[in-house]
Amino acid sequence: MTESSEPEDVSETSSSDPPISVLGYGLMARLAQIECTGYELSLVMGPPRNFLWEAKHSQIYPVLAELKRAGCVTYSRITQETRPDKKIYRLTDRGWERLRQWARQGPTRTPVRNEFFMKLTALWTLQPPDALEMLERQVEMLSAEIDMMDTHLRDLEVRTDMRPPFPPHHEYFGIYAAVALTKQTTEATLATCRELIARIQGTMPASE
Amino acid sequence: MTESSEPEDVSETSSSDPPISVLGYGLMARLAQIECTGYELSLVMGPPRNFLWEAKHSQIYPVLAELKRAGCVTYSRITQETRPDKKIYRLTDRGWERLRQWARQGPTRTPVRNEFFMKLTALWTLQPPDALEMLERQVEMLSAEIDMMDTHLRDLEVRTDMRPPFPPHHEYFGIYAAVALTKQTTEATLATCRELIARIQGTMPASE
């Protein structure tokens, strides 16, 4: 066969389309649910109101400007007296199209980069009391995160006055599943921490 | 109380220590287990032989140079006839010290950045057949990853001729737990994908 390097996905988008970063698509995914300002997006992109893709406002504003240039979003400027002016962003048809195209294509491998797991690999180098202390602090943090995710999930239910699961065409179909999954994952991490704590304690001479 | 902004962790490291990136510590964690070359590190830092923190060789070599400058690693140069020369890196005492210090301190929040989860939030914008296709491709990829993790776990057992769990002082104590946890997490994601597929199919008119 001589078809080694074919173009593959030509039809989807005209080749002149400027590339959009993952964060760009993430913001569009949110704008597909609700029109909002950059400030509001910055509140939503990170704990305690998001656990899927974090970003700060200093990254979000430039990306919104790119999306504007790419014709994927527009905004209407609102002049306020008591507050600074704001720009309310919304998806254009072009934006909807590119969002759907991104959502369709896959599979999607997100490279793993988990600092806590790396620390686990170095845990054997510590004295048992130090390892225990580290794990116990992690347990506390993870518990707090789980609480936040729980609040977020219940919030989705309350806001829509529905109890999950949400139907496939509902705006919260995927986000609910993703946050629930993240919560489950965090719980598994918590359980592992506790198990490791127990195993380390098991090898320590009983003191106190 | 008037102790608002105290130095906190002064004693640990002299303030002149150059900062080390997470990847730097990750490489040191590996070097604590076994002396090796940059090339070998690059093979280990990524699938299918690592699922905790990914990095490519082009990032690893500069970081090793920094660690050398910081006095955390040294290398001995091996001249080879049939192969290019290589540098075998190992931790210095300084490196051990800083590695332990990093491993102890916490808790560690790794910011979430999961593209697949973001796509899930946009899944409701797709036609059911497109959503199904996307999820099915994801299922395939996740299954393959789980197989790789399984192989990796069994590899740890075979290499040490031990069956887990590894005791707390063993080099593989933490890495085994971390990989096992990552596998568990991936399985949960897979299960969620399958559940979403079933729910979408449930709302589609039966065809074929």
Add this chain to the structure above:
DNA sequence: TCCTCCATGTAACATGTTACATGATTCA
């Protein structure tokens, strides 16, 4: 003949973080 493995690196670019900048309002 071309590809992969070994083994090291650099350069250009994309992405993400921290800190700086402004300024009125409201609450403790």
Add this chain to the structure above:
DNA sequence: TGAATCATGTAACATGTTACATGGAGGA
């Protein structure tokens, strides 16, 4: 009086990706 909220941005820096560069050995 000082901090938090709303609302927008920029600049400097750190981190990560993609592509380029070299070169011999051994297998398909």
